[in-house]
Amino acid sequence: MSGVSRRRLLGAAGAGVALAGAGAAAAACSAPATTPSPSDVVPFRGTHQAGIITPAQDRLHFAALDVIDGDRAALQSLFRKWTAAAERMTAGAEVTPGGAVNRNPDAPPDDNGEALGLPASQLTITFGVGPGLFAKAGVDRFGLAAKRPAELLDLPPFTLDDIDPALSGGDICIQACANDPQVAVHAVRHLARIGFGTTAVRWSQLGFGRTSSTSTTQATPRNLFGFKDGTNNLKAEDPAGLDEHVWIKGGAQPWLEGGTYLVARRIRMHIEVWDRTSLNDQQLLVGRNKGEGAPLSGSKEFDLADYELKGEDGQPTIALDAHIRLASAHALGGVKILRRGYNFVDGSDGQGHLNAGLFFLAFMKDPAKQFVPMQSALANNDTMMEYIEHTSSAVFAVPPGLGEGTYWGQSLIE
Amino acid sequence: MSGVSRRRLLGAAGAGVALAGAGAAAAACSAPATTPSPSDVVPFRGTHQAGIITPAQDRLHFAALDVIDGDRAALQSLFRKWTAAAERMTAGAEVTPGGAVNRNPDAPPDDNGEALGLPASQLTITFGVGPGLFAKAGVDRFGLAAKRPAELLDLPPFTLDDIDPALSGGDICIQACANDPQVAVHAVRHLARIGFGTTAVRWSQLGFGRTSSTSTTQATPRNLFGFKDGTNNLKAEDPAGLDEHVWIKGGAQPWLEGGTYLVARRIRMHIEVWDRTSLNDQQLLVGRNKGEGAPLSGSKEFDLADYELKGEDGQPTIALDAHIRLASAHALGGVKILRRGYNFVDGSDGQGHLNAGLFFLAFMKDPAKQFVPMQSALANNDTMMEYIEHTSSAVFAVPPGLGEGTYWGQSLIE
Numbered sequence: 001m002s003g004v005s006r007r008r009l010l011g012a013a014g015a016g017v018a019l020a021g022a023g024a025a026a027a028a029c030s031a032p033a034t035t036p037s038p039s040d041v042v043p044f045r046g047t048h049q050a051g052i053i054t055p056a057q058d059r060l061h062f063a064a065l066d067v068i069d070g071d072r073a074a075l076q077s078l079f080r081k082w083t084a085a086a087e088r089m090t091a092g093a094e095v096t097p098g099g100a101v102n103r104n105p106d107a108p109p110d111d112n113g114e115a116l117g118l119p120a121s122q123l124t125i126t127f128g129v130g131p132g133l134f135a136k137a138g139v140d141r142f143g144l145a146a147k148r149p150a151e152l153l154d155l156p157p158f159t160l161d162d163i164d165p166a167l168s169g170g171d172i173c174i175q176a177c178a179n180d181p182q183v184a185v186h187a188v189r190h191l192a193r194i195g196f197g198t199t200a201v202r203w204s205q206l207g208f209g210r211t212s213s214t215s216t217t218q219a220t221p222r223n224l225f226g227f228k229d230g231t232n233n234l235k236a237e238d239p240a241g242l243d244e245h246v247w248i249k250g251g252a253q254p255w256l257e258g259g260t261y262l263v264a265r266r267i268r269m270h271i272e273v274w275d276r277t278s279l280n281d282q283q284l285l286v287g288r289n290k291g292e293g294a295p296l297s298g299s300k301e302f303d304l305a306d307y308e309l310k311g312e313d314g315q316p317t318i319a320l321d322a323h324i325r326l327a328s329a330h331a332l333g334g335v336k337i338l339r340r341g342y343n344f345v346d347g348s349d350g351q352g353h354l355n356a357g358l359f360f361l362a363f364m365k366d367p368a369k370q371f372v373p374m375q376s377a378l379a380n381n382d383t384m385m386e387y388i389e390h391t392s393s394a395v396f397a398v399p400p401g402l403g404e405g406t407y408w409g410q411s412l413i414e
Numbered sequence: 415m416s417g418v419s420r421r422r423l424l425g426a427a428g429a430g431v432a433l434a435g436a437g438a439a440a441a442a443c444s445a446p447a448t449t450p451s452p453s454d455v456v457p458f459r460g461t462h463q464a465g466i467i468t469p470a471q472d473r474l475h476f477a478a479l480d481v482i483d484g485d486r487a488a489l490q491s492l493f494r495k496w497t498a499a500a501e502r503m504t505a506g507a508e509v510t511p512g513g514a515v516n517r518n519p520d521a522p523p524d525d526n527g528e529a530l531g532l533p534a535s536q537l538t539i540t541f542g543v544g545p546g547l548f549a550k551a552g553v554d555r556f557g558l559a560a561k562r563p564a565e566l567l568d569l570p571p572f573t574l575d576d577i578d579p580a581l582s583g584g585d586i587c588i589q590a591c592a593n594d595p596q597v598a599v600h601a602v603r604h605l606a607r608i609g610f611g612t613t614a615v616r617w618s619q620l621g622f623g624r625t626s627s628t629s630t631t632q633a634t635p636r637n638l639f640g641f642k643d644g645t646n647n648l649k650a651e652d653p654a655g656l657d658e659h660v661w662i663k664g665g666a667q668p669w670l671e672g673g674t675y676l677v678a679r680r681i682r683m684h685i686e687v688w689d690r691t692s693l694n695d696q697q698l699l700v701g702r703n704k705g706e707g708a709p710l711s712g713s714k715e716f717d718l719a720d721y722e723l724k725g726e727d728g729q730p731t732i733a734l735d736a737h738i739r740l741a742s743a744h745a746l747g748g749v750k751i752l753r754r755g756y757n758f759v760d761g762s763d764g765q766g767h768l769n770a771g772l773f774f775l776a777f778m779k780d781p782a783k784q785f786v787p788m789q790s791a792l793a794n795n796d797t798m799m800e801y802i803e804h805t806s807s808a809v810f811a812v813p814p815g816l817g818e819g820t821y822w823g824q825s826l827i828e
Contacts, residue, residue: 059595059622061759068766100640101705105693112689113640113704114757117633166764181473181595181622182636185759189638189768193689200766206622206759208473208595219531222596224603226514226527275526275607279519290527291515343528345475345599345620347760350580352482352614354603 041120044087046401047258048247051124051177052338052363053236055215059181060207060342061188062264062359064170064394065199067133072142076413078198082127082191083407089187092120095194115186123178125187127408128262128396132171147412149253151261151366152397158379158390167203167266167392175262175361181206203392205266207342207359214340220293220301223358224269224343225387227286228293231301232328234338245336245370246363255411258400260363263337263371266344266392269357274387285383287322295324305330323384326377335370338363357388367395455534458501460815461672462661465538465591466752466777467650469629473595474621474756475602476678476773478584478808479613481547486556490827492612496541496605497821503601506534509608529600537592539601541822542676542810546585561826563667565675565780566811572793572804581617581680581806589676589775595620617806619680621756621773628754634707634715637772638683638757639801641700642707645715646742648752659750659784660777669825672814674777677751677785680758680806683771688801699797701736709738719744737798740791749784752777771802781809 042050067075085095094100099111134140134148154169174191176184185206192201211223212230216237220228234241243249246260274282283289287296287305295305297317307330309317318325329336340363345356364370379385399409456464481489499509508514513525548554548562568583588605590598599620606615625637626644630651634642648655657663660674688696697703701710701719709719711731721744723731732739743750754777759770778784793799813823 063762063768101703102693105697107692108690109640109693109696109704111640112638112685114636114638116636116640116705167761182757185622185638185757185770189685189770192768193686196686201762201768202766204759204762204768206620206761208599208620208622222528222530224526224528224599226523226525226530271526271603272607272610276522278521279516279523282523283519289515290523291530343596343599345618347581347620348477348615348618352616354477354606354615354618356599356603 040122041091042122042124044090044125044402045404048260048401049124049126049398050090050401051126051175052246052260052340052398053214053242054122054124054177055218055236056210056212056340057122057124057177058179058210059177059184060210060359061176061181061184061204062207062361063174063176063188063192063204064130064202064264065172065174065192065195066202067141067171067198068200070198072144072413074198075142078195079409079413080407081194083402085190085194086125086127086187086408089115089183089190090120090123090125092118092123095190111190112186115183118180118183121178121180121183123176123183123187125191126173126175126177126262126398128173128175128398129409129412130170130172130394130396132169136171142413144412147253147255149251149256149397151251151368152395153368155263155367155375155393155395156372158375160379160385160389161393162389162391163393164391169394170202170396172199173262173264173394173396181208205344205359207344209343211341211343211358212339214338224271224356225274225282225286226290227282227288228301229341229358230339231288231293232305232324234336241336242338246338246365248365256397256399260365260398261367262396262398263360263362263364263367264392264394264396265360265375265390267358267360268355268389268391270353270387270389271356272353277387284319285323287318287324296322307331321381321383323378323382326382327374331377332373335374337370337374357391363398454536455505456536456538458504458539458816459818462674462815463538463540463812464504464815465540465589466660466674466754466812467628467656468536468538468591469632469650470624470626470754471536471538471591472593472624473591473598474624474773475590475595475598475618476621476775477588477590477602477606477618478544478616478678479586479588479606479609480616481555481585481612482614484612486558486827488612489556489823492609493823493827494821495608497816499604499608500539500541500601500822503529503597503604504534504537504539506532506537509604525604526600528603529597532594532597535592535594535597537590537597537601539605540589540591540676540812542587542589542812543823543826544584544586544808544810546583550585556827558826561667561669563665563670563811565665565782566809567782569677569781569789569807569809570786572789574793574799574803575807576803576805577807578805583808584616584810586613587676587678587808587810595622619758619773621758623757625755625757625772626753628752637755638685638770639688639696639700640704641696641702642715643755643772644753645702645707646719646738648750655750656752660752660779662779670811670813674779674812675781676810676812677774677776677778677781678806678808678810679774679789679804681772681774682769682803682805684767684801684803685770686767691801698733699737701732701738710736721745735795735797737792737796740796741788745791746787749788751784751788771805777812
């Protein structure tokens with residue numbers, strides 16, 4: 001067969017990523033590879049996993065998987081295979097060398113090839129483990145109970161929650177972010193495939209547009225309420241803030257040192273109702289103006305909100321129940337989180353409306369001390385709750401980054 | 415309120431698009447607009463509607479709507495409003511001048527603003543009408559029965575169809591294509607909003623990545639089976655082919671002259687089963703190789719398939735039941751269609767798999783003479799049917815392009 005096409009191995013090599021066997025495969029390459037710029041590849045290994053403080057990519061495919069069969073050894077084997085595949089894919093390469101147009105055409109190709117020819121697209125793949133990996137229905141399936149961090153707990157119910165259990169939880173999560181959604185989908189699909197027999201996809205969510213910035217180099221995007229979202233988000237350029245609020249240090253579980261927790265909440269937005277709300281009411285409810293994204297106490301997006309300021313009527317300019325006040329470190333005793341959410345539309349709701357909203361993702365050191373008080377305040381007091389509905393909920397422990405030669409979850413599973 | 419942000423009016427004006435009131439609104443503009451290059455705006459008016467032979471943009475939001483209330487005058491009024499809004503949005507502007515941060519803050523903003531600051535992103539919005547607009551349950555609601563084209567018929571059932579009526583049909587369709595999905599979603603959301611009370615969203619589909627090229631200037635993309643799709647598609651650069659297969663001429667309904675028909679089919683792909691199929695079998699089944707996308711009778715993607723060629727075993731090199739043979743003009747007496755589909759992932763299927771596939775969109779002169787024989791041949795003989803499932807079906811008549819001062823469906827509704 002002619003035309004053995006290969007996916008950007010030259011580019012991956014140019015970015016300094018060493019891939020076993022890549023050299024030999026590249027020699028067999030006849031089709032020209034798209035050469036990505038080095039900035040198109042996000043390093044897979046480092047102190048922390050990529051995809052957390054990496055400048056938020058534009059597109060998301062997130063999947064939660066359950067472990068359906070196998071023992072600890074099977075899991076360990078799977079984590080090794082996943083790591084090898086993920087590292088290659090983030091470098092813009094196929095799952096295995098020559099994987100899409102493999103040398104044994106009588107076997108299924110290791111890589112289905114839908115990302116052939118596409119650049120790495122800043123793909124990051126972030127791996128986490130849910131409570132179910134440590135104990136499920138009271139059974140410690142993998143002998144990991146002693147390694148369960150005390151902080152890894154299902155979230156409590158919140159006022160007005162409308163959680164669908166089938167779209168919640170999961171033993172393992174895979175967050176794939178990229179600037180090309182085909183690259184993110186390719187990554188999730190192939191990790192799910194490698195897990196066949198051991199894991200099964202429990203739920204998955206596409207996000208078409210980022211709603212947060214995680215770097216001061218990025219403009220603040222808008223959510224489906226039309227407001228800039230996450231102006232005061234923690235940013236990659238604030239290592240002290242990240243150390244204080246995101247990265248786990250000195251915890252009881254050494255395997256999680258340098259890791260973090262991920263909270264995922266699918267938030268359906270009733271955009272049709274929102275669209276009938278006056279601009280004034282929208283702005284009062286959020287606490288910012290719509291055009292600039294400035295707090296109502298100021299005039300520019302990054303002006304610090306002045307929660308003490310009062311108008312001529314003696315009332316606070318930023319209302320006591322404004323969304324930004326309720327979610328602020330000011331109101332929550334200094335609590336902050338790193339938000340990394342995405343807009344979604346999942347078809348229609350069968351009642352004449354789009355099924356749209358925000359897939360909320362946030363990283364933090366301790367969900368019980370950060371997300372829970374924040375969400376409790378919002379669920380109980382935020383007028384925005386009249387326009388939204390939390391329909392799924394999950395929490396995962398996210399191991400630290402990978403040193404050379406290590407694999408996802410190694411310190412947990414070995 | 416400060417920071418009256420405006421969406422690219424300067425850019426829109428720079429692209430030569432005249433917008434009533436835009437000058438005055440731009441004068442009030444304080445935030446800098448992102449200036450799109452002229453090539454970022456696709457002209458809204460022309461001989462044919464945009465979004466058909468426009469080089470296929472990367473992302474899609476498609477919606478089918480039902481008319482739920484109102485008479486012919488209400489429809490006429492809605493079509494006018496839709497046209498005005500669509501023309502502005504495709505130029506990269508808000509739905510109305512100053513629409514997102516409107517001058518009456520006690521009213522809901524005309525434009526929710528989620529696309530503020532984003533470039534036009536080559537947005538096209540294509541409008542079509544389904545059989546239900548002409549008669550529903552035997553009732554001619556709008557006095558349009560005499561204008562119903564004989565060719566506008568619901569598609570017949572095909573072998574192995576698994577059609578969900580709730581995700582099928584529709585009185586009106588809106589196809590929004592753009593290189594930024596937030597721009598496409600913004601467009602559909604606002605047209606749906608303008609229709610409140612008259613129309614309701616029946617179903618909607620996001621497509622994350624194009625699976626067809628509609629111009630020789632584009633590389634052929636890959637579908638979720640990993641194959642290049644639509645290599646032999648009709649292209650914008652083939653006006654004779656388009657005249658023969660796509661554009662309606664000399665039909666019985668003058669209002670549809672220069673228009674076309676759109677067939678939409680949501681095709682669920684069982685990618686997990688596909689991923690267990692050998693490369694050889696995949697290639698035999700498709701009739702092309704995977705790497706290059708060449709027909710098995712040739713070596714390069716654009717080599718013409720030789721359906722007569724036989725191998726040493728005396729059997730046809732491109733099998734008698736290969737997908738490309740069954741769907742070819744060669745096998746179908748010269749029939750061709752213009753494909754314009756998109757890959758999708760709609761979460762998971764609740765059985766451990768991704769709910770993924772291809773949202774098939776195709777334009778043609780007469781569905782009964784083009785799509786029906788093609789799909790009949792595929793449904794009855796294509797081995798690929800073991801891996802796919804058609805889950806929705808719709809057909810729409812697509813009016814011709816708009817001259818200056820005209821609106822969508824004017825020649826139909828007046």
